[in-house]
Amino acid sequence: MLHPDLSIRRPKMCKHSTPCPPADAIDHDAARVTASFPEQGWSLLCNGVIVFDDTGELMPDGSTVAPHRGPAPHKPVLAAA
Numbered sequence: 001m002l003h004p005d006l007s008i009r010r011p012k013m014c015k016h017s018t019p020c021p022p023a024d025a026i027d028h029d030a031a032r033v034t035a036s037f038p039e040q041g042w043s044l045l046c047n048g049v050i051v052f053d054d055t056g057e058l059m060p061d062g063s064t065v066a067p068h069r070g071p072a073p074h075k076p077v078l079a080a081a
């Protein structure tokens with residue numbers, strides 16, 4: 001029998017000499033990128049977090065974080081007519 005929840009919660013042990021922050025840490029997006037798919041617009045971090053080009057994030061537990069890019073709007077603001 002497979003136990004998918006075990007592999008989903010902790011995709012792999014962190015092997016970095018300075019361990020990456022876990023997915024539930026405030027600085028989770030400081031983890032190393034283990035796989036990058038720029039053509040698809042996302043990267044997989046060492047702690048299992050998926051980061052999208054728009055800075056949105058998908059956590060290993062399935063929860064999401066809304067894009068949190070700086071002051072510049074991601075989409076063009078409609079100019080007043």
Ligand SMILES: [Zn+2]
Nearest residue numbers: 014016020046
């Ligand atoms: Zn790591």
